[in-house]
Amino acid sequence: MSISENLNRIKSTLPAGVRLVAVSKTKPEEDILEAYNAGQRIFGESHAQELKQKHEDLPKDIEWHFIGHLQTNKIKYIISYISLIHSVDSLKLLVEINKEAAKHGVVVRCLLQFHIATEETKFGLTLDEARQLLESDEFRTLQNVRICGVMGIGSLTDNTEQTNREFANLKQIFDTLKADYFAGSDDFKELSMGMSGDYQLAIAHGSTLVRVGSSIFGQRVYDDKH
Ligand SMILES: *Cc1c(COP(=O)(O)O)cnc(C)c1O
Helix, strand or coil: CCHHHHHHHHHCCCCCCCEEEEECCCCCHHHHHHHHHCCCCEEEECCHHHHHHHHHHCCCCCEEEECCCCCHHHHHHCCCCCCEEEEECCHHHHHHHHHHHHHHCCCEEEEEEECCCCCCCCCCECHHHHHHHHHCHHHHHCCCEEEEEEEECCCCCCCHHHHHHHHHHHHHHHHHHHHHHCCCCCCCCEEECCCCCCHHHHHHCCCCEEEECHHHHCCCCCCCCC
């Protein structure tokens, strides 16, 4: 099936309120353009320099989301145009994003990434670490970042029960943070979970942003999601 057929098939299954992030990391610009011409506007990338090049070359009404591990020295490649950074996993990173955002006079929307999978190699905060971050004096001083929700990556497994537990856990974390820190905020509303293999389960658990790559663009030659 073509990229546009894949896209339309997936989009037809998404309920209202769930947005699709087309994960185009490692894929060539013509593939992104094919999805763009089929109406897709939100694309997810996980390498800052690759994203910088694609942003320069491709239509300017694309909404770029950063979904990978972000090194502080790479923030400058994406800060002026990034719509959402899904992968904030430390106060240190948030402070650096804030610093770069201030230089550009922008406020950058961010999600806190949580470690919900059993694999040890995945990045992400625990609930306690997130509480420490949100309660820190330094966090309160940050004027150029806005926390808009949470993100997590489920285990790479065929065990539906396990994936269900992990997504239920992330939804619980979202609800807890919303109640304890963001009750009055309209911005804190995004629950980014679900990829090609598990986005339907994620939607059943309240996902608002599904990040789907290979089901749209085909398998990647190399895969860095874990
Ligand atoms: C690569 C990646 C995806 C997309 O994975 P697919 O299985 O190809 O849909 C989603 N989220 C993150 C964080 C990724 O790195």
